[in-house]
Amino acid sequence: MTVLINSPHLAAEGVAVLEAAGCDLHFVEAFPPPERVAEAAAEVDAAAIIARQGRITAAVMDAAPNLRVIARHGAGTDEVDLEAARARGVLVTRTPGANARAVAEHAIALIFLMVKDLPGMQRRVAAAGWREGDMQVRDIAGLRLGLVGMGPIGQETARLGQGLGMTVSAVSRHADDMAFRHARRVSNLETLLRESDILSLHTALTEESREMLNARTLALLPRGSLIVNTARGGLIDESALLAALDSGHIAGAGLDVTTSEPPPPDHPFRRHPSVVLTPHVAGVTALSMVQMATDAAECVVAALTGGIVPPDRIVVPSRLDGSREQPSPS
Template sequence: MKTNKEMAIDKPYHVLVTHSQLARPAIQKLEDIGAQLTMMDGEITEARLLDALARQAPQAILMRGNPPINATVLSHAPGLRVIAKHGAGVDSVDLEAATRQGVLVMVAGDANAPAVAEHTIAMILALGRDLPALDRRTHEGHWDRDIYKGREIAGRTLGLVGFGRIGRRVAATARCLGMSVVALVRHAATVDPDLARTVGSLDELLGQSDIVSLHVPLSDQTRGMMDKRALSLMRQGSLLINTSRGALVDEAALAEALHSGHLAGAAVDTLAHEPPQADSPLLQAPNLLITPHVAAMTTAAILRMGLGAADNIAAVLTGRQADPANIANPAVLERLK
């Protein structure tokens, strides 16, 4: 009698990976179910995706980065059963089109949450204690010990826009640092009162927070949410942190708020267009800390994300129960019944 592994290998699954690299244990997990992997390198455009789909007809896409998996791309993948994100953000996928086609779109659980939360806290500490400015001044030959007066992180109010897997970890660490935390969430009952108290609107959160950190997915509702008006509602001298999606923020308005001094600083790990153009207004703004979309890129998180994405694919292709908490378009389950 064949083992489950031998039975799985009888099926020639094809998995398209939108990157040139994937952790070896994740590759092994997919090969164990008989999957053949096609890796893509370089910039992943719609045209390249269409060509790859025509060549391989995959049952699964393991999505690294944010390739444009739109309705056109999906229409050329009739055998596709699952798109598994190597991480959490699926804003580059047309979820409505995927749902109509019966394709599950899945995320890798909380695989990247510890890394992104750590990066967020690092940005808060760096900006909150003026480390970038002090470092720059010292390298320029200044020694500001007698004139510099900073502020401690303890006692400041952190406003979290979103309170999911990452936001909760940020809140827990912030509380350990002596900060108070307010959170804007869809369902107030999901917030542990020992971690944060909830507010009823973004305006309310902005008016109460010394530091605002964004932890919401990009959608039609959240795109550009931190526009000129919202930034003006932030406290004079406050800080903005964004480790979520660049398009949540009006970058020209943020640059203006930094130049005017209304905001004391900002730290961003993501931009609306990556990498930025040399003439990006943000790159010219003062008191800006910017990192190249690497908050989740730790060795441990990359392994967890790869294994999580591979496990989601293996579950769907072999008929194993997929974790409903990882499904980004749960409405598809009704279509698959």
């Protein structure tokens, strides 16, 4: 039971689950290209891959003819070629909810930074300035928070936002009514945009959702709105967002993700005065790393030993598994 982890590290609790089941673990360097993962998968004849950093392509799967399961260390699966896995009968799993609180807290932190203009005030103080006569700090209570996606992260963000006194609305393709305990359900994205002072993205990146925020949709937001993205960079047309920021139509963007990661050194979001950019770390907290590693390890062990993988973790069922695919998180 050889397991390849496309990262140099896995939380000790996850390693313990795998080793207790008799798995043989192999690691590679951080953020390896698919070619390196394919090489390592072939060398060790991987039966399982824990996909933590970097893409898992069809070539990676073909390099490991005995591959049975790809376990995502996280909720998103856009870095795994799902069609290739489906064609080869390889089980693909994810860890929904494992980092929900951490990512929701990060989204709220970005909202605080922008609404209170903390980066701007810090720059002013560092430049020997102080409070100006017309300076005002905005209230968070009463702002309209719009959420795209009501999976575990969206639901937790709604709960925190409501607790801060924001009016929370949301749109989701798959969530049932129970997911909307802390938000008003809106029927479509266009309505949500028109009614949001802050828009926060918590949906999966698919061909349908790619660049869902573009020149047309950004224009639907009220002037002075804020954008938060802790999901995937590809949800936003970055050129359109840059133009909306420069024009002042969008007052600020709090981004934990970008289309290309890391963004090139000259990427305008790195130094834009209206952008708070963090390096895709929203879910990288001590507690969430342990939970994601443990959940992914449990999926691997179950798949390799004939156990039961929790249905909500299955993205693509194996050819030998009768479980149904779960919809993309939103």
